[in-house]
Amino acid sequence: MIFMHIFSSLCVRTLTNRAHAIGDELAALFLLANVCLMVMPAAVRADETTGTARIELLHLWRTPGEQAALHVFRDALSDPSMAWFDTPVQGGATGVRKQLSDLLAAEAQPNIIQWIPSEELNQLFDLGVFRTVDTVDEDFADKLLPEIREVAETDGVLRVLPVGIHTYDxxxxxxxxxxxxxxxxxxxxxxxxxxxxxxxxxxxxxxxxxxxxxxxxxxxxxxxxxxxxxxxxxxxxxxxxxxxxxxxxxxxxxxxxxxxxxxxxxxxxxxxxxxxxxxxxxxxxxxxxxxxxxxxxxxxxxxxxxxxxxxxxYIPWGFDSFVFTHVDDPVLLQGQTRFAKAASDIDNIVNYVMHKGGLPVISGVTPDQLDRCNADTLVAWQKRPLLWEGLLQGxxxxxxxxxxxxxxxxxxxxxxxxxxxxxxxxxxxx
Incomplete structure (x- = not known):
């Protein structure tokens, strides 16, 4: 027990120092985090909910329009047994990664994180930072656009929960x-x-x-x-x-x-x-x-x-998604399960895109289901060559x-x- 406390303390100090020293070199940081978290006792939340499910969400959506898009999923989960806590951060995707590094170091990682996937995604799964999304309907992956499914799924299992596409031209x-x-x-x-x-x-x-x-x-x-x-x-x-x-x-x-x-x-x-x-x-x-x-x-x-x-x-594109962290608390696990159901609901995805801009990640959507800007984007998507920006990141x-x-x-x-x-x-x- 003494060794565990000493090693835990060392991990926290080392992770914190590394987080500030290496910036975006997350793979190296998360490798250390993975070793530390295997021996650290599970973090205890000071404000435990009395409900049966809890969502602690880290994301980069600060503006009123972005918040309205996120609240599509929150409102779908609105009931007394669900506790929802979300934290928007400054600095875009880089800010989310930095904040996650700090939370890992403090043994206080959230159970859900908004993530813009790139090629590094599989590395982070291999390092044990995230877990697979296994609580959506069995046919959800079949509904995804082929370009999205190719990135989101590995060996028939979803590693991220995709919700909306953004085009950059x-x-x-x-x-x-x-x-x-x-x-x-x-x-x-x-x-x-x-x-x-x-x-x-x-x-x-x-x-x-x-x-x-x-x-x-x-x-x-x-x-x-x-x-x-x-x-x-x-x-x-x-x-x-x-x-x-x-x-x-x-x-x-x-x-x-x-x-x-x-x-x-x-x-x-x-x-x-x-x-x-x-x-x-x-x-x-x-x-x-x-x-x-x-x-x-x-x-x-x-x-x-x-x-x-x-x-x-051609159209350069990326997509918004959510990733799940490894948690043991049944309340946090139930939060992940219920969030996955809400964020994989087709109507919720389309409604989310109406607020957020871009395109739904699902196939079968027609221009008349979208507003003018998004409808034009869908027509362009169907006609032009595509380049996933995740291939360029890093x-x-x-x-x-x-x-x-x-x-x-x-x-x-x-x-x-x-x-x-x-x-x-x-x-x-x-």
């Missing part, structure tokens, strides 16, 4: 400005950028944008869609492609990026994404270029004109590229050729 325009100025929907970056001077005469910026790292890199990655095929992007990410052969196309993407900066709204330093969206809804900018999750931040989606980004040749070349985009954006003296050189140099380093 998405633009939204302020409908009132669009109609008042008599603008036609741009079909190329050239025609889109040509709107900049016209709007400047009216005192309206072309684009609402933030230089917050993840927003800016997401926007730049969307520019790449018009210059690089999905096969080329994958080859680039895997370290297979000769980057020098792409130099001219990198220059083209930076020519577009710098023109976007020229016509972008001012006061954009570290602007939260929901405020970036709000500027478009208020008519303070014509458009925004981010994923279709931005629909959740609009008070009135009818004020939008939704479209794909100009010259989009790849050294992609991370290196993302790391220099913000500094390039903020340096107004750099030329497109110099920017291309900087990106190629960063991506070429071991």
């Amino acid at each position: 998405f633009m939204a325009y302020n409908r009132q400005l669009f109609e008042r100025l008599g603008i036609e929907l741009p079909t190329s970056w050239e025609s889109y950028l040509a709107l900049g001077p016209l709007l400047a005469e009216s005192g309206v910026p072309l684009l609402s944008v933030s230089d917050e790292n993840w927003q800016l890199t997401a926007m730049y990655r969307t520019l790449m869609i018009s210059e690089f095929s999905k096969e080329e992007v994958l080859s680039m990410a895997r370290g297979e492609a000769d980057l020098e052969t792409y130099r001219n196309r990198f220059e083209t993407t930076f020519e577009i990026l710098f023109e976007l900066r020229r016509f972008a709204a001012p006061d954009r330093e570290d602007l939260r994404w929901e405020e970036t969206v709000a500027r478009v809804e208020r008519g303070e900018a014509l458009s925004i270029l981010l994923g279709d999750y931005i629909v959740a931040a609009f008070d009135d989606p009818d004020k939008l004109i939704c479209a794909r980004s100009p010259q989009s040749s 790849k050294n070349r992609i991370m290196a590229m993302n790391a220099v985009i913000v500094t390039i954006w903020r340096d107004e003296t750099i030329t497109p050729a110099q920017a291309a050189e900087r990106v190629i140099d960063a991506m070429s380093r071991p």
Whole structure:
């Protein structure tokens, strides 16, 4: 017993130090967590519920629209025997991972976590961080879109509970400005950028944008869609492609990026994404270029004109899901079981997407079951090549590229050729 207490204390200190030291290197942290948790006594909750089921959910949904989407599942579980506690965190998916690391170190991991899957998912299961989802109806996996099932299921067992797809080649325009100025929907970056001077005469910026790292890199990655095929992007990410052969196309993407900066709204330093969206809804900018999750931040989606980004040749996508942690408490286990039932209900999934934007993960949905923006996304999904962004996450070349985009954006003296050189140099380093 003395050894166990000493080792438990050592694990907590070590895990906490490692969590701050290695940042996103979660696999290494979770490997240590797995060893520690095998010998640590189960954590005792100070505020135990008297009900029969309890949900402790960690997620990244802070805005009212995102909260409304999450509450579709909460409301489906509303009864006296269910206790619901959810914790939204700052910092997006990275913030969720960091918070989970800290909770593991404190022996207080939640029983459910909102997760955006990538290739690292299987590693985390192999390390024992998450458990499989085995309490949904037997035919639920059969209802999933093939692209989702391929990622969510391993050896016939669901490892994540998927709920909604997001596409990232998405633009939204302020409908009132669009109609008042008599603008036609741009079909190329050239025609889109040509709107900049016209709007400047009216005192309206072309684009609402933030230089917050993840927003800016997401926007730049969307520019790449018009210059690089999905096969080329994958080859680039895997370290297979000769980057020098792409130099001219990198220059083209930076020519577009710098023109976007020229016509972008001012006061954009570290602007939260929901405020970036709000500027478009208020008519303070014509458009925004981010994923279709931005629909959740609009008070009135009818004020939008939704479209794909100009010259989009394929659709990059990811999906929202939930993962379950290993817990022994019967109350927490029952919470997982009941949550799985609610989050795998087809009507709940469609209702969730109506609030959150994007697409349901299930097959058989038709455009008339969705609102205008989501219906347009479904039509595009069915017609265009698809690229799961999870294949790019954690790849050294992609991370290196993302790391220099913000500094390039903020340096107004750099030329497109110099920017291309900087990106190629960063991506070429071991």
